[in-house]
Amino acid sequence: MEPHEGFGLPVESFPKDFSYHGDDGEDAVATATSSDMKPRILIMGLQRSGKSSIQKVVFHKMSPNETLFLESTSKIFKDDVSNNSFINFQIWDIPGQIDFLDNTFDLDMIFGGTGALIFVVDAQDDYMEALTCLHQTVSKAFRVNPQIKFEIFIHKVDGLSDDHKIETQRDISQRANEELHEAGLRDLHLSFHLTSIYDHSIFEAFSKVVQKLIPQLTTLENLLSIFVQNSGVEKTFLFDVVSKIYIATDGSPVDMQSYELCCEMIDVMLDMTCIYGDETDDGTPQDSTCIIRLNNTSILYLQEVTRFLVLVCILRDDSFTRRGIIDYNILLLKKAINDVFDVRLRQGKQNGHLPIEGRNNLMQLSTSANA
């Protein structure tokens, strides 16, 4: 990675539509004009399957118990998560009672700009009806826009025993895939996630959904893997602070417990920042750092990359003796991450225009990022 003049001014050097900006007017205008091209995540499913709850818990910090008293959603709820978060998406919460596959609705409009479609299946309920609906929705959406990533959330699994979870997932995926197979839609790939709003599984699942929509993902993962290898760190995550979704992690498998630990650490940090931190919310990095020693000789080490992104590492007690090396590596890593996103911006500038069509742009940039 070459150092270049853009570094040091992260506010400018980040792409507009991975909005990493403060609230200054210019950027506000830019986001307003580019708001239509934000990748969109649709949340669909039958009524009472938990769509609104997911959206509220993940993006609005609603406590899971409060979701019991949500009223049924009657309109498409468009939630813009770009303003206070690193990820810049629109979440569309779609009421389950309305059949949006009806001809009176503009399918191109609904599915056209969609990056991912999350279909929520209530695992505590008879899911046969949901599977029929799933099949219809997915096949229709695929026909309109084959680029959509289909994610199936097998939801409300908190009440199920572990065996049951596995059994349910197997059953649902088998049935769903069989139906698709029969319909001849072989290119259509479904991903399944077991989720619940009562633990961190929903965050994890959402992380995976979001990651698929980030074109720089492979580069980021490689960077993190290199960092892990050279710093004696066990596991590292790159987190979006506000939603606690992880943007990327290193190559080693994700352990649910370590993810939860990291989430909680971010909560602690956020709470501290909210109470005692600098009140000016202008998006400038505050260089927050946080170290927590656990009683099992592990250490959680958090470093802020940008205002909206933090790097969280899990490492052994003895590795932390070489803290200098780790800090230096983190510094390099930050530069590299900045570079990754800066490539996009330069690409846009060379073309003489800001990216307009979301998907094309994402593909274009992923190639450049890989190069």
Next chain:
Amino acid sequence: MEAVIALCHFCEQHGPSVMFTCEKILDVFQHATALTPDVTSESGSAETSSYSSSVPTSLSMDSTLTNVGNLGGNLRKMDLCEACRSLSEDDPGFVSYDRDSGTKFVSTQHPHNPEVFRLVRQACVRSLSCEVCPGREGPIMFGDGQHGYVISYTFYVKDNLARGLQRWYSIICIMKDRVFLIQSWPFLVSCIGNIIQYMQSCADSVYKIESSESPQHKTRMLPRVSNVVTPHNFRQHRGHNSNARALIQLTGNPELYPYLHTAFTWIMRACKMRFKEKIVQGARMDDDVVRDEIIERTSRSNSLATDDIDEIQADFNMISITSPCSSTEPIFTSLRHMREVLQPPLFKAIAWHLVVGNQVIWKGQDQDLITSALVVLKQLLPVGCVKMQTRSDKYLNSYKANLLGLTEKACVPSHVKSAEHFILIHVLRKNNNGQKFSHIYPSLPPNNNSMNGIEFRVTNSCILPEKGPEMLNKVEVAIANDSLSPEVVRHCLICLKEEWMNKVKILYKFTKIDNRDKEETARMLQGCLQCTDDDVRLLKFWMTGLSSKFKEELRQSALMP
């Protein structure tokens, strides 16, 4: 369909659904059905997509019953849950007749006409699931020409068992007439608001009782803790634990739907009665007013026989005079014709004398010609200024007849001749026609004109001012322009007369009612109305033609400030 008011609900299971529709149906359709009784027997199947042929929707009460039965089969197959249903399956609905206007108000669960149902359904979905009302509860308006225009009032009804402890309803009012709907907005919104308030207060009291007996919080929280899913109870079935409840239950008011029917009916009826459509004609023209006054005066005085009245009325209509005198005798058919025959300078002189109030005398043997000339010339003046005497053996004064036709016997007295306030046209018939005439008027097409051999000798001692009244100049321009059709010229004349009569009114008010002095009057005439001296002469003459009604009104208004 003139208007439809419907109650809609966002059902937790089925989404937006139409619950209760009140339709206003014109009885015209009913008459149509009465003529074709066959339709009644197969009302259900006779429905087609176009509205005009969907007569069966507006059958009388008895046939409505059968109608519901037939059509219900299709509709009720859709599972309507407790919450989506207003009237039970065997309830045909309500009908109210408005005998005064011959309309009918029909309330049912769903409109029977598929076309209306489509509109209501569309509006219902939009009202509950698409359009966003700021503050969620409240009125909004949307719509287009194709799907009708809709005022939608969305509101919550408290329900102890519902998700979020409330249910989501809306009352929509659909009309095709956008302007009318907008005009009715304040009325409709306040009326619908009252209905909603009533329903909400009913529901609130029920909710208070229920929530104190069994708060939802507890019942909802407990199962989550205790409800460990085992293989046995793992698969619950959707709908078994449905919390759907009918609106009657929520409000605790079994008479809710009769109430809604009467309320909706009243709203639609009152809404219609608030406005009356009327074609605005504008003020009546002065000529018409004056004409009516003259006719009234003459008939009241009774001094004239009915024939005379007819004659007067006929007089006003030029065509009735001219048409009987057909081809054989030479006559003037229009101002344009007269101008051609007499040549513009002479015509202008006659017209000038006429409009400023001088006497125009035609003398000769050709009675028809003279009459036609007078009738044609009459058009230049407002009706009130015309005093016409088509045939007289002796001279009449100017104030008795400013358009005077004299026979050969009559002679004009010398004192009149010495004055300048008249123009005399002597019509002489010459026997040696042809050569000489066409020599003098070469521009006239020889055969086309029946005026050959007639000479018009003019006696007039007055010199015309160079620039006559503006009104006259404009009339000339219009007549001279051949590209304008006679009809256009006629309208042009009417307009010009109206315009100048309006100025006359101003002058009248200024001088006679307000009694301003001469200086002020002159200033007003020149400054505001831009009148020349000639114009002023015209105005003063025309003032005599003002309608007495107008004068009376002005005097009244002056007396009562």
